[in-house]
Each structure stands twice: as C-alpha cells, then as structure tokens.
Amino acid sequence: MNKINIFIVEDNAIFRMTLKADIEITFANKPIIVTLFETGETCMEKFKEIKPQIVILDYHLNGSNPNAADGIKILDLIKRENPETNVIMLTSDDSTEIALKSFHHGAYDYVVKTETKFRKINYSVFNLFTMMEAKKETKRYKYMVVSLFVFVSLLVGGLSALQIFSPSILR
Amino acid sequence: MTTNELNNQAANICDLTELKEMMGGKNNLILGMIDTFLGQIREELLSINGAIEKINYPVIKNFAHTMKSTVSIMGIVILRPILQEMENLAAHTEGIEKIKELNHELNLGCKKAIEEMESERQNYI
Numbered sequence: 001m002n003k004i005n006i007f008i009v010e011d012n013a014i015f016r017m018t019l020k021a022d023i024e025i026t027f028a029n030k031p032i033i034v035t036l037f038e039t040g041e042t043c044m045e046k047f048k049e050i051k052p053q054i055v056i057l058d059y060h061l062n063g064s065n066p067n068a069a070d071g072i073k074i075l076d077l078i079k080r081e082n083p084e085t086n087v088i089m090l091t092s093d094d095s096t097e098i099a100l101k102s103f104h105h106g107a108y109d110y111v112v113k114t115e116t117k118f119r120k121i122n123y124s125v126f127n128l129f130t131m132m133e134a135k136k137e138t139k140r141y142k143y144m145v146v147s148l149f150v151f152v153s154l155l156v157g158g159l160s161a162l163q164i165f166s167p168s169i170l171r
Numbered sequence: 172m173t174t175n176e177l178n179n180q181a182a183n184i185c186d187l188t189e190l191k192e193m194m195g196g197k198n199n200l201i202l203g204m205i206d207t208f209l210g211q212i213r214e215e216l217l218s219i220n221g222a223i224e225k226i227n228y229p230v231i232k233n234f235a236h237t238m239k240s241t242v243s244i245m246g247i248v249i250l251r252p253i254l255q256e257m258e259n260l261a262a263h264t265e266g267i268e269k270i271k272e273l274n275h276e277l278n279l280g281c282k283k284a285i286e287e288m289e290s291e292r293q294n295y296i
Contacts, residue, residue, distance in 0.1 A: 014207050015240045021200050022193045060236060092239060113240060118193065 004032045004132070005052035006125070009043045009074065010090070011061050019056065019121065026122050030129065040074030044081070051082045054128055056121065057107075059091035059098060072105055079106040088124050090117070184280060185287045186246030202295040205288050208245055215241060216281055219257075223267070223274050231270060232261035238277075245288070250280045 006023065010016040020034045035052075037043040040061050047055075055078055059071040071089060078085055086108040091098055099110045109124040111117060162169055187201070194200040215238050222230035235258035242250040257273050260266040 012237055012240045013211050014204060014244055017204060017207055018190070018193065018244050021197075021204075025193070025195050060233075092236060113243075115243075 002031065004030060004054070004129070005050050006032055006034045006054045006056065007037060007043055007047070007050075007052045008034060008056045009037045009040055009061065009071075010056075010058040011038055011068070012058075013038070019118065022118050023122065023125060027125065027129070039068045040071070040077070041069060043074065044077055047078065047081060047085075052085060053132065054086050054088070054125065056088045056090060056125075059089055059093070059102070072101060075102070075105045075107060086128050088121065088128075090121070183287050184247055184249055185284050185291070186248070187291070189246060190244060198295045202292060204244075205292045205295065208241065209285060209288055209292075211241060212238075212281055212285060216278060219274065220278070223270060226267055228261045228264040232258050235261060242284075245284065247280065247284050250277060250284075253277050253280070 008016050016036045061068050088109045089102040089107040092113045094112045102110045111120045219234040235254045239254045253273050
C-alpha cells in the first residue's frame with residue numbers, strides 16, 4: 001500500500017510533537033508517515049527526496065530563530081519543487097490578510113491556532129485524504145474508459161479489415 | 172490574575188485533561204511531552220527575560236507569541252492573556268514597564284507550572 005508522507009514544519013517543539021501524536025492516533029488506520037522539522041530549511045532538504053503529499057506549515061517560522069525563513073517563503077519553495085504537495089498553513093493570527101496571502105501563494109487550507117486547532121487540522125487532513133482517494137478513483141475510471149475505448153476500436157477496426165480483405169470469413 | 176493570586180492559588184494551574192485525551196492515555200507520549208515542556212519553557216523564559224532586559228521589542232514579541240502555543244497545550248490558560256498583552260505591547264514597541272510587570276507574573280506562573288509538571292511526571296515513569 002502506498003504510504004502517505006506528512007511533513008510538519010513548526011518551530012515550537014511541544015506543538016509539533018503534540019500535533020504528530022494527534023495525527024498518528026486520529027488516522028491510525030491510514031498508511032501515514034509523519035516527519036517533524038523545526039525550520040523550513042531542514043524541511044526543504046528532505047522535501048526534494050521524499051516529495052510528501054501533505055505539509056503542515058507554520059506561518060511564523062522565525063520566532064525562535066530570526067534567521068530562519070518564514071512560512072510563505074517555504075510555501076513558495078514547496079510549490080516550485082512540487083506543485084502537487086498540499087500545504088496546510090498554521091498561524092496564531094486571525095487575519096484575513098494572512099489567510100489571503102497563504103491562499104494566493106498556493107496553500108490548500110489555513111488554520112488559526114485557537115482552542116480547537118487540533119480538531120481543525122485533523123478535519124483539513126481528513127478532507128485531503130478524501131480528495132486524494134477521489135483523484136485515485138477518477139484515474140482508475142479514466143484508465144478503464146480508455147482501455148474499453150481502445151478495445152472497442154481494435155474490435156471494430158479488426159472486423160472492418162476482415163470484411164474488406166476476407167469477406168467470406170464473416171458469412 | 173494578579174501576583175498575589177498566583178502565589179496563593181492552591182489549585183493547579185496546568186490542566187493536562189485535553190492533552191491526555193489527545194495522546195489516547197499513552198503514558199510514554201505524555202511523559203515525552205512533559206519532558207519537552209520542562210526543557211522548552213525554561214529556555215523560552217530565559218530568552219524572554221533577556222530580551223526584556225535589553226528592551227528588544229521584536230524578540231519579546233516573538234517569544235511571547237511562541238510561548239502562547241506552549242502554555243496552551245499544557246492547559247496553562249491563565250498565562251495566555253498575559254502573553255497576548257506582552258505580544259501586543261511589544262508589537263507596538265511601547266510599554267516596557269507594563270511588559271516587565273506582566274513578565275513578573277509570567278515568571279511566577281511558569282515557576283508554578285514547572286513545579287507541577289516535575290511532580291506530575293513521576294506518575295508516568
């Protein structure tokens with residue numbers, strides 16, 4: 001079964017540990033691998049190798065380390081490296097401006113760190129899983145339709161050729 | 172909450188109910204969280220105290236912001252409004268005396284929280 005890689009990029013150690021444990025417990029029936037990063041830089045080193053399906057990314061990554069890149073910069077790098085990766089942006093600021101900025105830079109979702117933050121993050125991750133399943137199903141049906149079309153085309157083509165070159169076979 | 176109230180409060184200021192529920196009662200995870208908290212809160216306090224001494228508003232703001240998440244996860248709700256006010260004042264680069272007052276309450280609260288968690292961790296060893 002294909003593993004789903006989830007990266008959590010958050011400079012607060014206790015928050016990222018709690019989030020990892022919560023996601024692993026909530027989605028215990030899913031084949032997920034959760035990896036933690038303190039900075040966007042360490043995330044991007046591993047990102048190129050793994051290309052995770054989901055990244056949960058803090059907006060303020062330069063709280064403890066002022067030299068670290070902020071969340072928007074990392075979001076841009078992620079999207080440039082792999083546009084298919086879905087990014088959930090996290091922030092304590094309930095600001096429309098930050099939300100719009102995140103979406104404008106390609107974030108899939110934006111979660112404010114209120115009391116219900118973990119529930120909201122899980123809900124967002126759940127929606128992503130549903131979307132990924134739907135895409136997989138769509139791809140499968142598309143493949144089936146194309147295969148059926150090719151088969152029918154070959155059949156019709158074959159019968160037509162037979163009719164032209166060996167009409168006696170079909171009588 | 173005032174300094175006197177923090178000093179006199181008999182009840183715990185940490186509430187691990189939500190955290191325990193999230194961890195599914197797994198003692199090893201909860202112990203890990205408590206240990207991480209004990210290390211992290213001391214570092215964060217040192218940093219914010221240092222920043223206040225140097226009147227470095229951006230650093231005060233950043234650490235007040237970060238500590239909000241830390242105290243929130245450990246259920247230390249009384250410290251959240253203190254940190255929010257510190258963050259707001261630092262964002263406007265003003266009110267250093269008020270920040271110092273709030274920081275005093277923050278330090279008291281964190282000291283109490285550390286004592287509680289050091290005691291609580293014995294339940295998970």
